[in-house]
Amino acid sequence: MATIIEIQNLTHRYGRLTAVNELSLKIEEGSIFGFIGPNGAGKTTTMRILATLLRPTSGEAWVGGCSVRKDPRGVRKQIGYMPDFFGVYNEMKVWEYLDFFAACYDIPVDARRAHRPFVPLRAGRAALVDDLLELVDLTHRRDDYVDSLSRGMKQRLCLARTLAHDPKVLILDEPASGLDPRARIEIRELLRELQAMDKTIFLSSHILLEVAEICTMIGIIEAGNLVTCGSIEEIQAAGRRRRHTRRVQVTLAGRSEEAMSLLQSSPNVIDVTLTERRVDKGLPPERLVRSQPQGEQVGKQAPQDRAFELIVDFIGDDLAQTAILTRLIQAGLPVLSFREIEVELEDVFMQVTKGIAS
Numbered sequence: 001m002a003t004i005i006e007i008q009n010l011t012h013r014y015g016r017l018t019a020v021n022e023l024s025l026k027i028e029e030g031s032i033f034g035f036i037g038p039n040g041a042g043k044t045t046t047m048r049i050l051a052t053l054l055r056p057t058s059g060e061a062w063v064g065g066c067s068v069r070k071d072p073r074g075v076r077k078q079i080g081y082m083p084d085f086f087g088v089y090n091e092m093k094v095w096e097y098l099d100f101f102a103a104c105y106d107i108p109v110d111a112r113r114a115h116r117p118f119v120p121l122r123a124g125r126a127a128l129v130d131d132l133l134e135l136v137d138l139t140h141r142r143d144d145y146v147d148s149l150s151r152g153m154k155q156r157l158c159l160a161r162t163l164a165h166d167p168k169v170l171i172l173d174e175p176a177s178g179l180d181p182r183a184r185i186e187i188r189e190l191l192r193e194l195q196a197m198d199k200t201i202f203l204s205s206h207i208l209l210e211v212a213e214i215c216t217m218i219g220i221i222e223a224g225n226l227v228t229c230g231s232i233e234e235i236q237a238a239g240r241r242r243r244h245t246r247r248v249q250v251t252l253a254g255r256s257e258e259a260m261s262l263l264q265s266s267p268n269v270i271d272v273t274l275t276e277r278r279v280d281k282g283l284p285p286e287r288l289v290r291s292q293p294q295g296e297q298v299g300k301q302a303p304q305d306r307a308f309e310l311i312v313d314f315i316g317d318d319l320a321q322t323a324i325l326t327r328l329i330q331a332g333l334p335v336l337s338f339r340e341i342e343v344e345l346e347d348v349f350m351q352v353t354k355g356i357a358s
Contacts, residue, residue: 009023047171078169082162086158092146095129133160135190173204191214246316251308263324268315271313272312
C-alpha cells in the first residue's frame with residue numbers, strides 16, 4: 001500500500017516545553033491508525049500540525065504528498081479534521097449545519113441540496129447533504145435544531161461535517177470521547193464503513209479496548225516521543241517478548257488440585273493460579289461467570305455446577321503450549337476449554353509508558 005501520511009523528525013515546542021520531539025512515522029493508505037498516549041503526550045499537537053493549524057518548530061510532514069509547511073492548502077483539500085472539542089451552531093437545523101460547511105468548501109448550492117450526485121461518497125446517491133445525513137444515520141433528525149441532539153448525535157454530525165468535501169484522510173481527535181456505550185459502538189461501526197470507502201483514518205483515543213478492535217496500526221507516544229509503533233499483532237508480539245512468558249487459560253469441570261500439581265511439575269511452566277467459577281446450568285463453558293465462594297452455599301452445590309479456571313504462565317513456543325494440553329488430556333482431566341490469553345493493549349501500554357508528560 002502507498003504511504004499517505006509521512007512524518008519526519010517532527011518537533012514542536014511551546015516555549016521551553018517540547019510537546020513533540022523528533023517524531024517520525026508512516027501511515028499507509030486505507031488504514032486506521034490509532035494514536036494513543038497519556039494526557040500531555042503530544043497527540044493533539046501532532047494532529048493539529050497535520051491539520052495545518054500549527055506550524056512545526058522543525059521537521060516535516062506530508063499528507064497525500066503535500067507538505068504541511070509548503071502547501072497547507074493542498075493538505076486541507078485532502079483532510080477532514082474533527083477536534084476533541086468542537087463547536088456547533090445551535091440555532092441551525094441539522095441539514096443547514098451541513099449545508100453551511102459544504103458551502104465553505106465552495107460546493108455549489110445545487111450539488112449540496114439538489115437530488116443529483118456530487119462527489120461519490122456513495123455512488124449514485126442524491127444530494128450531498130442528504131447523502132451525509134444517511135451515512136451518519138441522522139436523516140430522521142434532518143429538520144431538528146442542532147442543540148436538540150444528544151452528544152452522540154452531535155459527534156456523528158461533526159464527523160459528517162468533516163466529510164463534506166469527500167477527503168481522503170480523516171484526522172479525528174478523541175471521536176468517542178464522552179459517549180455512552182451504544183454511541184461508541186455506532187461511531188466504531190461508522191469508522192469501519194468509512195474505511196471500506198477507502199478513507200484513511202488517523203485517530204486518537206483513551207479507550208484502548210476499542211483502539212485494539214478497530215485499528216490496523218497503533219502508535220504509542222509519551223512525552224512527545226514515539227515509543228512503539230506497528231500492527232496489533234506486532235504490538236502484542238513485542239508485549240510477549242517484554243513479558244518473557246506466555247499465558248493460557250484452562251477451564252476444568254473438576255480435579256483442580258490434581259491439575260495444578262501436574263502443571264506445576266511440567267517443563268517450562270513458571271506459575272499456575274487457580275480461580276473457582278460457578279457454572280449456570282445449560283450455558284456453554286464460554287458463558288461461565290466468575291463467582292466468589294460464600295460460606296456453606298458453595299459447598300452445597302452439585303459438582304456439575306462448579307468449574308475451575310487455571311491461569312498458566314509458561315516459557316516456550318506453540319509446541320510447549322500443545323504439550324501442556326496433551327498432559328492434561330492424557331491424565332484424563334475434564335478440560336472444558338483451553339485458550340491462550342493474548343497480551344492486551346493495556347498491558348503493552350503499561351509496559352512501554354512511564355506515566356510522564358511532556
